[in-house]
Amino acid sequence: MLHPPILPICNDGEDALAQVRDGAVPGLQELRLHHGTVWSWNRVIYDDAGDGHLRVEMRALPAGPTPCDMMANAALLVGLAEGLRDEIRELMPALPFPMLSHNFYRAAEHGINARLLWPSFSDRRLVELSATELVRNLLPLAQRGLERIGIAPAERDGYIELVRNRLERGRTGATWQLDQVARLSRRLSRQRALKTMLECYRANAGVNRPVAEWTDIR
Numbered sequence: 001m002l003h004p005p006i007l008p009i010c011n012d013g014e015d016a017l018a019q020v021r022d023g024a025v026p027g028l029q030e031l032r033l034h035h036g037t038v039w040s041w042n043r044v045i046y047d048d049a050g051d052g053h054l055r056v057e058m059r060a061l062p063a064g065p066t067p068c069d070m071m072a073n074a075a076l077l078v079g080l081a082e083g084l085r086d087e088i089r090e091l092m093p094a095l096p097f098p099m100l101s102h103n104f105y106r107a108a109e110h111g112i113n114a115r116l117l118w119p120s121f122s123d124r125r126l127v128e129l130s131a132t133e134l135v136r137n138l139l140p141l142a143q144r145g146l147e148r149i150g151i152a153p154a155e156r157d158g159y160i161e162l163v164r165n166r167l168e169r170g171r172t173g174a175t176w177q178l179d180q181v182a183r184l185s186r187r188l189s190r191q192r193a194l195k196t197m198l199e200c201y202r203a204n205a206g207v208n209r210p211v212a213e214w215t216d217i218r
Helices: 016-021 029-037 067-083 085-094 097-113 131-148 153-169 173-184 190-206
Strands: 042-047 053-058 115-119 126-130
Touching (some): 029 042, 067 085, 067 153, 085 115, 097 131, 097 173, 115 131, 126 131, 131 153, 173 190
Antiparallel strands (some): 115 126
16 A cells, blocks of 8 residues: 555445445545545546445546647556556666656656656666657557557547647747736736637637647737
8 A cells, every 4th residue: 555544434334335235326525535636647446426436537638738638648547547558667767766766756847848767768767758759669669559458540540640730839828928927917917818819728728629739828
């Protein structure tokens, strides 16, 4: 277990095993509370809603900022997971946890402008690459991974192209926000610049326009 569990008694005497034997779905409130206190990037969640289900939450997906961008994020992550599957035994020892932690904080601080460590494709020696260069190098692998699991070519290529366009323009939801506030602040108060940026952000997101195509606010 990665985290010490915090499990207060809050189920009002629920007998989960008896419910399972009777064909019912137990609430497992303590387990759900624990899940709600641990925010891993990928986490398995139990939910008793409806007929009950398990799901894997990938927190990178909501980075959007539009539905089509979130789908592109999902395509990239799932494609890479499948594409790297055969190499994972080599990659894991080549990229030890302290280096992963380094990458995590650099990415959180600098976003698309981060410089990250990654095992070279030739000899697995760690090399430093820009985030854009690393993702660009991995796009063909993600594309092959999506192909392997049967994603339709038009859908697969369309989402990969969305990611490629972001790399070419250096544009994410975060960079767009920062750029626009900086531009607007030259002629507006900061409060007005933030309000104007947010209004345009919502308008762009509302029509599901890929973030790579968002233009500067006039």
